[in-house]
Amino acid sequence: MRILVVEDQKKMSGFLRKGLTEAGYSVDVAESGATAEVMASEVDYDLIILDVMLPDQNGLDTARHLRNDGFKGPILMLTALGGTRAKVAGLDSGADDYLTKPFEFEELLARIRALLRRHSQAFGQGPATSLRLADLELNLLTRKAFRGGKEIHLTAKEFSLLEYMMRHPNRVLTRTEILEHVWDIHFDNNSNVIDVYINMLRKKVDAPFPTKLIHTVVGSGYILKES
Amino acid sequence: MSAFLYQGIKTTQQAAFDSALYNHAVDIAEATDVSFLGQLIVKQSALIDEKKIFPFHLGQSIVQIRAMNGTVILSTRPLELMRLPLDAKTIIETANQGATFSTFESGTSYRVVNYLMRKRPLPPLILQVAVPLTLVEHERAQILSLLWTLIPLTLLAAGLGGLALVQRALDPVNKIIKTARSIQAKELSARVPVPRETELKELSLTLNELLSRLQKAFEGQEKFIADASHQLKTPLAIIRGELDVYRRSMKTTEGADKCTKELLESVSQEVDQLSKLVDNLLLLARFDSGLLSLELQRVRVDEALIEAISQLDKLSREQNVQLRFDFDTKSDDPSDFEAMGDFDLLQILFYNLIENAIKYSPKPGEVRIRLASDDDWITTTVKDSGPGIKPEEISSIFDRFFRGSERQLQSPGVGLGLSIVSRIAKIHNAEIDVHSEPNEGAAFTVRIKKI
Numbered sequence A: 001m002r003i004l005v006v007e008d009q010k011k012m013s014g015f016l017r018k019g020l021t022e023a024g025y026s027v028d029v030a031e032s033g034a035t036a037e038v039m040a041s042e043v044d045y046d047l048i049i050l051d052v053m054l055p056d057q058n059g060l061d062t063a064r065h066l067r068n069d070g071f072k073g074p075i076l077m078l079t080a081l082g083g084t085r086a087k088v089a090g091l092d093s094g095a096d097d098y099l100t101k102p103f104e105f106e107e108l109l110a111r112i113r114a115l116l117r118r119h120s121q122a123f124g125q126g127p128a129t130s131l132r133l134a135d136l137e138l139n140l141l142t143r144k145a146f147r148g149g150k151e152i153h154l155t156a157k158e159f160s161l162l163e164y165m166m167r168h169p170n171r172v173l174t175r176t177e178i179l180e181h182v183w184d185i186h187f188d189n190n191s192n193v194i195d196v197y198i199n200m201l202r203k204k205v206d207a208p209f210p211t212k213l214i215h216t217v218v219g220s221g222y223i224l225k226e227s
Numbered sequence B: 001m002s003a004f005l006y007q008g009i010k011t012t013q014q015a016a017f018d019s020a021l022y023n024h025a026v027d028i029a030e031a032t033d034v035s036f037l038g039q040l041i042v043k044q045s046a047l048i049d050e051k052k053i054f055p056f057h058l059g060q061s062i063v064q065i066r067a068m069n070g071t072v073i074l075s076t077r078p079l080e081l082m083r084l085p086l087d088a089k090t091i092i093e094t095a096n097q098g099a100t101f102s103t104f105e106s107g108t109s110y111r112v113v114n115y116l117m118r119k120r121p122l123p124p125l126i127l128q129v130a131v132p133l134t135l136v137e138h139e140r141a142q143i144l145s146l147l148w149t150l151i152p153l154t155l156l157a158a159g160l161g162g163l164a165l166v167q168r169a170l171d172p173v174n175k176i177i178k179t180a181r182s183i184q185a186k187e188l189s190a191r192v193p194v195p196r197e198t199e200l201k202e203l204s205l206t207l208n209e210l211l212s213r214l215q216k217a218f219e220g221q222e223k224f225i226a227d228a229s230h231q232l233k234t235p236l237a238i239i240r241g242e243l244d245v246y247r248r249s250m251k252t253t254e255g256a257d258k259c260t261k262e263l264l265e266s267v268s269q270e271v272d273q274l275s276k277l278v279d280n281l282l283l284l285a286r287f288d289s290g291l292l293s294l295e296l297q298r299v300r301v302d303e304a305l306i307e308a309i310s311q312l313d314k315l316s317r318e319q320n321v322q323l324r325f326d327f328d329t330k331s332d333d334p335s336d337f338e339a340m341g342d343f344d345l346l347q348i349l350f351y352n353l354i355e356n357a358i359k360y361s362p363k364p365g366e367v368r369i370r371l372a373s374d375d376d377w378i379t380t381t382v383k384d385s386g387p388g389i390k391p392e393e394i395s396s397i398f399d400r401f402f403r404g405s406e407r408q409l410q411s412p413g414v415g416l417g418l419s420i421v422s423r424i425a426k427i428h429n430a431e432i433d434v435h436s437e438p439n440e441g442a443a444f445t446v447r448i449k450k451i
Helices: A009-021 A035-041 A061-068 A085-094 A105-122 A156-166 A176-182 A193-205 B003-030 B086-097 B134-182 B196-254 B258-289 B300-317 B344-358 B393-396 B417-427
Strands: A002-006 A026-030 A045-053 A075-079 A097-100 A130-133 A136-140 A144-147 A148-152 A214-217 A223-226 B032-034 B041-042 B062-067 B074-075 B101-108 B108-117 B123-132 B298-299 B323-328 B338-341 B365-373 B377-383 B431-437 B443-448
Touching: A002 A009, A002 B443, A009 A026, A009 B196, A026 A035, A035 A045, A035 A061, A045 A105, A061 A075, A061 A085, A075 A105, A085 A097, A097 A105, A105 B196, A130 A156, A130 B041, A136 A156, A136 B365, A156 A176, A156 A193, A156 A223, A156 B086, A156 B300, A176 A193, A176 A223, A176 B300, A193 A223, A193 B062, A193 B323, B003 B032, B003 B101, B003 B108, B003 B123, B003 B134, B041 B062, B041 B074, B074 B417, B086 B108, B108 B134, B108 B377, B134 B196, B196 B258, B258 B417, B298 B300, B300 B338, B300 B365, B300 B377, B323 B344, B338 B344, B338 B417, B338 B443, B344 B365, B344 B377, B344 B417, B344 B443, B393 B431, B417 B431
Parallel strands: A002 A026, A002 A045, A045 A075, A075 A097, B323 B365
Antiparallel strands: A130 A136, A136 A144, A144 A148, A214 A223, B032 B041, B062 B074, B062 B123, B101 B108, B108 B123, B298 B338, B365 B377, B377 B443, B431 B443
């Protein structure tokens, strides 16, 4: 896997190169947007990490130019500005993900893995791009859920919860498991959070339909199955 | 005013009437012939001339011709019915002036012209033509009643018209005011309309110049904040990254001693602290500059809260403080937790409240978070198990850089968190309550209006 890091701060690109190389990627560095465009046209990179603030141009423009030049791989944007608005601007310009400085290196690696996985899935080289149980279908690329062909409107977290259950059908999932996997929260106590969220999900996924898919296993947790 | 007007009209009308009457008399005089017997003959056509318009009924007019001694020579009406008045004084005046006018009553008012008529070979005669004033009086009455209605109406119309004119004249001013009001810090590119009127044009141009200068200042500040974000965060990101990469490589080579590990851990924590401080300062700077242009949207408060809890999961376990989060309600309808808000800011609000609670809880300790929804409000309570807040300090805990005296000793931080919490709450019209008993911990309650 070959990654292009577009970053003018030498120290920043330094540790990125070091850390990514250690994680098993081959890394090239471009110090300006223009250089990045030239390099991307010569080498077929698997992923580009792009700083929004570059000396010669705005990273958003660089992303647009890369896309116009035909770069199809994932672009991960790095920026100092947080907030939804900045994120939307980044994603609109053609980036696939967005990370705010400073970030944990582990998170950067996780994002890169996810982007590469999603990308290979989109191009038909990896595992399925959708999950299905009975008449319930999740499209993992568009993050949309359908039941009986009708779209169910879920929030991002509700989708994650349903995706987790769809990935482990016909198996009892404990509240602790769900909380850890879906929300990355580790409570050492009993909380009714999962019960409330499962009920909210039921309202959208099960209530309007005759067959129920989400079942309570008293004393243990929840199970997703065709009854 | 009405009376003057009426008098004026009356005088003018009288003069016009007399002039018409005089002309009528002249016409009759010319239509009067002397027969070879010396008799006077008045041609009927002059008396009933319908081609001329008179302000009186011709049919009702009376013509008498008198000698200078007053003897009636000719009359169109039987004399026993009507004898037009003519005294010696009038005869002399008429002889001197050629014509005189008088008014007399006989059943109705008549206006009489006495006209000195010369018909040779006869001596000078006096031609008297009397016409009824009924038409004129009727007309006058009409004018009077017209005046009575017209004048108030005119006044009213003039008033309303004036008002409309004034409003029309002020319209550009109102437009300027309206536009100026609608211009916020976030859309300083708008300009007030420039009307054609010179003075107003001047005013508008001055306002627009002012706006241009303001816009420049704001844009400068926005750019400064963006630059500051970049400049402050890049070195932090580098330190952070270098540390992370080094620690990762240590894990694999297992070459580092305990001392180095502790050092790296400590530096790493300080970097996190500094990053958080930079974030908070920049956020407050954006609040203060009015640059944070927000469009509140339909958001799920519960998801913003649980996202904040998820971000703090690691910290709470490192600090040995247990987080407890429960829905304090039977409700499981997603719409029960919908409010108008900004998801990122709500998440920051909850993050700061919970982070604070973790900081001020004893280790090991517990932070309880409860979320409830009733008919109108979504209520979040964050309760720590710390020493509580002194009653005299409760009023100032939301001040920037304020840190409680008890608390200062225990934990790191600069006291920006709650100031940010109160700013975000204000944006959302949310209410914050603080309840604290000594050694019972402090409880912060945030109430956000449901949609």
